[in-house]
Amino acid sequence: MSNPPAYILEPVAKARAKLETFAQDRATFPGEVLLDMNVTYLDRQIYNPATARYDRVRLRGYQDTRQASPSGVDTPLVGPTIDVRPGETVRITLNNMLPQDSTCGIGGGSANTPHCFNGTNLHSHGLWVNPSGNGDNVLVSIRPGIAFQYEYNIPADHPAGTFWYHPHLHGSTALQVSSGMSGALIIRGDRMPTPTETGDIDRLLKQPDGSDIAERVLVLQQIQYACTDSDGGITYDCQPGQVGGIESYDQFGPGTWPASGRFTSINGQVLGQLAPAVAGSVERWRMIHAGVRDTINFEIRRKTGSAALRALTAADTDRWIDQNCGEDPIPYGVVAQDGLTMAQVQMRQQAVLQPGYRVDALVVLPQAGDYCLVDAAAPAAASVNQLAPSRRLLGIVTAVEGETVNGEISTYLQDWLISAAERTMAPDVAGKVIDDLKNDMRLSSFVPHPDIEPGEVTGEQQLVFNIDVKQPGGTFFEIDGQPYDANRIDRTLPLNGVDEWTLRSDFVSHPFHIHVNPFQIIKIVDAAGNDVSALGADDDGDPQYPGLKNVWKDTLWIKNPGTDPSTRYTITVRTRYQRYIGEFVLHCHILDHEDQGMMQNVRITLPDGNGGTVSGHH
Numbered sequence: 001m002s003n004p005p006a007y008i009l010e011p012v013a014k015a016r017a018k019l020e021t022f023a024q025d026r027a028t029f030p031g032e033v034l035l036d037m038n039v040t041y042l043d044r045q046i047y048n049p050a051t052a053r054y055d056r057v058r059l060r061g062y063q064d065t066r067q068a069s070p071s072g073v074d075t076p077l078v079g080p081t082i083d084v085r086p087g088e089t090v091r092i093t094l095n096n097m098l099p100q101d102s103t104c105g106i107g108g109g110s111a112n113t114p115h116c117f118n119g120t121n122l123h124s125h126g127l128w129v130n131p132s133g134n135g136d137n138v139l140v141s142i143r144p145g146i147a148f149q150y151e152y153n154i155p156a157d158h159p160a161g162t163f164w165y166h167p168h169l170h171g172s173t174a175l176q177v178s179s180g181m182s183g184a185l186i187i188r189g190d191r192m193p194t195p196t197e198t199g200d201i202d203r204l205l206k207q208p209d210g211s212d213i214a215e216r217v218l219v220l221q222q223i224q225y226a227c228t229d230s231d232g233g234i235t236y237d238c239q240p241g242q243v244g245g246i247e248s249y250d251q252f253g254p255g256t257w258p259a260s261g262r263f264t265s266i267n268g269q270v271l272g273q274l275a276p277a278v279a280g281s282v283e284r285w286r287m288i289h290a291g292v293r294d295t296i297n298f299e300i301r302r303k304t305g306s307a308a309l310r311a312l313t314a315a316d317t318d319r320w321i322d323q324n325c326g327e328d329p330i331p332y333g334v335v336a337q338d339g340l341t342m343a344q345v346q347m348r349q350q351a352v353l354q355p356g357y358r359v360d361a362l363v364v365l366p367q368a369g370d371y372c373l374v375d376a377a378a379p380a381a382a383s384v385n386q387l388a389p390s391r392r393l394l395g396i397v398t399a400v401e402g403e404t405v406n407g408e409i410s411t412y413l414q415d416w417l418i419s420a421a422e423r424t425m426a427p428d429v430a431g432k433v434i435d436d437l438k439n440d441m442r443l444s445s446f447v448p449h450p451d452i453e454p455g456e457v458t459g460e461q462q463l464v465f466n467i468d469v470k471q472p473g474g475t476f477f478e479i480d481g482q483p484y485d486a487n488r489i490d491r492t493l494p495l496n497g498v499d500e501w502t503l504r505s506d507f508v509s510h511p512f513h514i515h516v517n518p519f520q521i522i523k524i525v526d527a528a529g530n531d532v533s534a535l536g537a538d539d540d541g542d543p544q545y546p547g548l549k550n551v552w553k554d555t556l557w558i559k560n561p562g563t564d565p566s567t568r569y570t571i572t573v574r575t576r577y578q579r580y581i582g583e584f585v586l587h588c589h590i591l592d593h594e595d596q597g598m599m600q601n602v603r604i605t606l607p608d609g610n611g612g613t614v615s616g617h618h
C-alpha cells in the first residue's frame with residue numbers, strides 16, 4: 001500500500017478557508033463553475049408509499065454548502081445540477097466530513113471485498129476530459145477529514161449533452177451511489193452547424209421567441225435503504241422511530257431491489273408530482289439512470305383513473321397502473337443516448353435505461369390532464385435482476401391547457417422540428433438540416449463524432465465479463481478471467497489509435513462502461529448469429545438493442561440471457577483514443593459488481609512510432 005499523493009492530504013478546514021477566499025474572487029474568473037460540497041451523513045426522510053409514511057433515513061450524501069438550508073429534513077437526496085458550457089472549467093470541491101474509517105487501507109484500496117465506506121472520490125460520467133491528476137481521476141482516494149478539488153477542463157469542442165457525476169472509489173461505489181450520491185452535469189452548447197462541421201442540437205431546440213424549449217432533468221435513483229429487524233438482520237419494513245440506512249453490501253445482489261419494495265425516485269422524490277407541462281409543447285427530458293439495481297423501461301401514459309397516489313405498495317402497482325393509466329404509451333422522440341446526439345430522432349413508446357445510461361427525449365403531452373410515468377415490465381434477460389420485474393410507477397406529471405394534438409405525435413414533432421430549423425439555422429445549412437428532418441427526422445448536422453469506418457481501425461480489443469461461481473473460495477467478479485487488481489494495468493492503448501472492441505459476457509448480463517472516450521456501436525449479434533441492432537430489428541421482444549446501430553454511447557448492456565457462453569451475445573464497438581493520455585478504468589455499471597472486482601485499469605500512452613506504445617513509469 002502506497003500512501004495517496006501528498007497533494008490531496010489537505011485538512012478540510014484549511015482547504016475550505018482557501019477555497020472560500022477563492023470563491024469571493026470568482027467574479028474575476030468568468031469561465032469557471034464552482035461547486036463546494038460536503039460529503040457527510042445526512043438526516044433526511046423519504047416517502048414510503050407502502051406505509052404512506054415518511055421513513056427517516058441517515059445516509060451518506062452531498063450537501064451543497066451554498067444552499068440556504070442544506071440540512072433540512074425535506075431536502076431531497078440528490079446532488080445539485082451542474083450547468084456548464086464548452087470551454088469552461090468546472091471546479092468541484094469535496095469536503096469529506098464522514099467519520100474516520102480504519103478499513104480504508106485494506107489491500108491498498110484494491111481488495112475486491114467492499115470496504116472504506118467513508119472514503120470517496122468523484123467521477124464525471126461521460127465527460128471527454130483529462131482522466132489524470134485533478135481531472136476525472138477515480139484512482140484517487142479522499143479519506144475522511146480530507147478536502148480535494150476536482151477540476152474538469154471542458155474542451156471548447158466538447159459535445160453539448162446530458163452527463164452526470166457520482167463517487168467511484170473502488171469498494172464503496174455502489175453503497176454511496178445507492179445512498180443518493182449523484183447529480184446531473186449538463187453541457188449546454190450553441191454552436192451552429194456549418195456545411196462541413198456539425199453543431200449542437202441545443203441550437204435547434206428553440207421556441208419561436210428564440211428562448212430554449214422547456215426542459216426537465218430526471219435523475220432516476222434507487223435509494224435502497226433498510227432497517228434492522230429484531231434479530232439484527234436487514235428489513236425493508238422500517239418501523240416508526242427507526243432510521244433507515246445503507247451500511248452493508250448484503251443489501252445489494254440479485255433480487256434485492258424487487259424484494260425491497262422500494263420505488264425508483266426522480267430527483268430524490270418517490271412517487272412525486274413533477275412540475276407541470278403545457279399540452280402540445282415540445283419539452284426536452286434529460287433522463288439519467290443514476291441507480292444501481294434495477295433496469296428502467298420508461299413509459300408515459302395518460303392517467304385515466306382518478307385514484308390518488310398517496311399509498312401504493314410495490315406489489316399492488318401493476319394493478320394500479322392497469323386501473324389508472326391508459327393502455328397505450330405516448331410515443332416520444334429520442335434524440336440522444338448517453339448525452340450524444342443521434343443521427344436520427346427515434347420515436348419510442350419505451351426507452352430502456354440501464355444503470356449509467358442517459359436518454360434525451362423530445363416529449364409532447366398531447367392534451368391537458370395527468371400522465372403516469374411508468375417503469376414498464378421487461379424480459380428477464382434485459383434486466384439487472386435477471387427477473388421479469390412487475391411494473392413500477394415513477395411519478396405523475398400534469399399538462400395544463402395548451403394545444404391539443406389529435407394526429408400522430410411523430411408528425412407533429414417532425415413539423416415542429418422543421419419549423420424550428422427554418423427559424424434557427426444559418427442560411428448555408430438550413431436547407432440541409434430541413435431536408436434531413438423531412439427524411440425520417442435525421443439529425444446528421446448535429447452528431448458530435450464522425451462515424452468510424454473499417455479502414456480507420458488500427459487494432460482490436462477483446463473483453464469478457466464473468467461471475468465465477470465455481471471456485472471453492474467464493475464468488476469472483478471478473479473481466480477476462482481476473483478480478484480487479486489496482487496494481488495491474490490491464491490494457492495499454494496508443495493515443496490516436498482506433499480500436500474495434502468485441503464485448504461479451506459468459507455469465508448473465510452486465511452494463512459495460514469505459515471512461516473518457518465514448519464508442520460507436522457497430523453490431524449486436526445474438527447467440528444465433530442475428531444482428532439485432534438495426535432500427536426495427538426484433539430481439540425476442542426486448543426493445544433495448546434495436547436502433548443502437550451506429551449510435552455513440554459510453555455505457556452498454558452486454559447481454560447473456562443464460563449462465564454459460566452458449567447464450568452470450570457478441571457486441572462490436574469502435575472507439576478513438578483522442579487527446580488524453582493517462583490511467584483510468586472500464587467496469588461493469590452494476591456498481592456492486594464493480595466494487596467486487598469487475599473492473600480493469602486502462603492506460604493510454606504515446607505511440608513509440610513502431611506500432612507499440614512508450615512504456616509508462618511503472
Ligand SMILES: [Cu+2]
Binds near residue numbers: 510511588589590
Ligand atoms: Cu456486472
